[in-house]
Amino acid sequence: MATIIEGIGATTSSLNSDRFQLPSRRSFSERKGRFFSVRSEGKVIGGSRGGNVSPLVTNAVATKGDSSTASTSAKPGHEVLLFEALREGLDEEMMRDPTVCVMGEDVGHYGGSYKVTKGLAEKYGDLRVLDTPIAENSFTGMGIGAAMTGLRPVIEGMNMGFLLLAFNQISNNCGMLHYTSGGQFKIPVVIRGPGGVGRQLGAEHSQRLESYFQSIPGIQMVACSTPYNAKGLIKAAIRSENPVIFFEHVLLYNLKERIPDEEYVLSLxxxxxxxxxxxxxxxxxxxxxxxxxxxxxxxxxxxxxxxxxxxxxxxxxxxxxxxxxxxxxxxxxxxxxxxxxxxxxxxxxxxxxxxxxxxxxxxxxxxxxxxxxxxxxxxxxxxxxxxxxxxxxxxxxxxASCHVDCIDYSKDYTWPNQNKKLLEVSSCNTDTVLFSTLLPNMDSFLSMQTDFSHESLVDCVFTLDMNLSECEPKADFKQNKLADFGTVAKLGTVNSKPSFNLNNENSSIAHACALDMSL
CATH class of the missing domain: 3.40.50.920 (Rossmann fold)
Structure with a gap:
């Protein structure tokens, strides 16, 4: 390690990177009123089951109306494979910052097991691109120690499954040293490598270790999925003051995409x-x-x-x-x-x-x-x-958990009573249906849960009586048959999106209706 430090001749005082701050928790509990309006767009969200599903197509894209987004070939920049994008990111960071070094099994003159580091040893020398013995626990610990002294090591595991041999270093040192040292040491290290299922590599070489590492305090984890975000994220990981575990999938290395020629860094x-x-x-x-x-x-x-x-x-x-x-x-x-x-x-x-x-x-x-x-x-x-x-x-x-039919209020219907609105539930795959609708003429919002276990879903309607004279307006519901109202206008099928979950409330035909005059 001393040789590496001497060869690079760098200290933490030369670092220029921004300090990482964990994002503050954002809560959406502050809301205007208890209920929110529902948008109905005249679409049925249900669909028939079955049908053939095409096999996986690399870089498959589906957009609204089944129209593709702008083709990458029309964008400025250059086309690279994902592993080449990672190499570009490493190269740019090693050129920008002399404290960045790479270490791992066969990362030097061989270029790495998936050629991510190919050519870096010739460009930056053996002191900054270091081939290590087949001893994951040892060279991971060496990288963590180098990070403590001011370097920014990028440690490659030939396979992410091999990093289980270095779990002690990653957990007890990499994730905890900043805390246990009282902030005296920072560990700006990146641990990256291939993993995932799909190349018939057997149980040991096809592991997904995200679940193993997520419980370690002090560790960040990111997973790349395109050449564009692979390059932007690896550069951000190297610049981070925190230890970052960088997950790469073996089946995505040959994914091609056009990326910008100019430098860019994404947020972790x-x-x-x-x-x-x-x-x-x-x-x-x-x-x-x-x-x-x-x-x-x-x-x-x-x-x-x-x-x-x-x-x-x-x-x-x-x-x-x-x-x-x-x-x-x-x-x-x-x-x-x-x-x-x-x-x-x-x-x-x-x-x-x-x-x-x-x-x-x-x-x-x-x-x-x-x-x-x-x-x-x-x-x-x-x-x-x-x-x-x-x-x-x-x-x-x-x-299909909730399909609701609502009346088209844009049409002029003759109501049995001016204070009554009709709502029909057309279909539901459970005995209990949760539905809601906006009452535009009353500037209020209604949410209700009711039990249909003994009634037909097809011919049930509800009448709503609003008494606005009370201090706390109430909405009383009565279940009736369509025949009780004679001829009822055909109800249009729309996509209703209830905005409050009432599953924990008792089933009842009388519920308070909160007023929100801002709707």
Whole structure:
């Protein structure tokens, strides 16, 4: 290590990087009034099940109306593969900052197991691109020690599974030294390497270690999924004052994309909006991004409008962007390659439930890999991870949890009574239906839960009587048959998005109706 320091001749006093600050927790509990307005767009969010789902297509993209976004070939810049984008990021940071060094097995003249570091040893010499023995615990500890003395090491694991041999160094030293030293030492180290399922490498070489490392305090975790974010995130990780574990998927190394010629650095704490939508929020990362986008093509053809977010930052989560999406769609599907038990999806589910429970109209659904060792056989290997067909089915079931028919208030109907409005529930796959609708003429918002276990869903309507003379206006509901009202105008099918979950309230036909004059 002393030789490395002497060869580089750098100290922490020359560092210029901004200090990393954890993002403050953002809460959406401060809201105007108790209820929020519902937007109806004249679309049915349900869809028929079944149908063929195309296999995974590399870099598949689906957008609204099944139209592709602007082609990368039309953008300025140059095309690179993902592993080449990582190399560019390393090269630029090593050129910019003499304290940056690379170490690991075969990272020198061989260029790394996936050629990420190819050519760096010839350019920067053996003191800054250091080949190490096959001793992960030792060279990881050496890198942490180098970071304590002022360097910025990038440690490559030939396979992320090998880093289990260095778990003691990563947990007890890398993540804790800044805290246990009272802030005397910073550990600006990046630990990166390939992992994931899909190359028939067997159980030991196909592990997903996100769940292992997420519980270590003081560690940041990011996962790249495109050449563009791979380069921007590796540069940000090297400049961070915190230790960063950088996850790369073996099946994405040959993914091609056009990236800018000019320098850019991405934030380590921001998720990426891949596809905006209205019906359901799909949160994913790494390889599963492409499984989700392939499923999105099928979903768009079925009439669904999914919103896809690549969370990228596995620790901490970007709860600001995630929260904004949840408030819009009210439904969440998490798709990951990590194991189900104790995985990223479990932590993300807990975070969303804790912060945005009031905005959910259905339970969060998490699709994860099976809790089994990865088989060697390719067919069995694929069966252990989430496939696009499963994503399509999950979205259909999630969006079918509540279908509501509302009256088109733009038309002039003859009401049985001026103080009565009609609402028909057309279909529901459970005995209890949660629905809501805006009462435009009364500047108020209504949410209600009722039990239909003994009544027909087809011919039930509700009448609403509003007594605005009371200090606390009440809305009284009475269940009636359509025949009781004679001829009733045909109700148009729309997409209703309730904005408050009443599952914990007692089923009743009388509920308070909160007034919000700002609607």
């Amino acid at each position: 704490e921001e998720a990426e909006m891949v596809r905006p939508g209205e019906h359901v929020t799909i949160l994913t990362y790494s390889r599963m991004r492409y499984h989700v986008m392939q499923a999105a093509k099928t979903l768009v053809n079925k009439g669904y409008d999914p919103e896809v977010i690549d969370i990228r930052s596995l620790k901490p989560f970007d709860l600001y962007r995630i929260g904004n999406s949840v408030r819009k769609t009210h439904r969440v599907l998490i798709v990951e390659e990590c194991m189900r038990t104790g995985g990223i999806g479990a932590s993300l589910t807990a975070a969303i439930t804790e912060n945005f429970h009031d905005y959910l109209d259905a339970p969060i659904v998490c699709l994860s890999s099976q809790d089994v060792p990865t088989p060697y056989a390719g067919t069995l290997e694929e069966w252990t991870v989430v496939q696009p067909a499963q994503i399509v089915t999950a979205v259909e079931q999630l969006c």
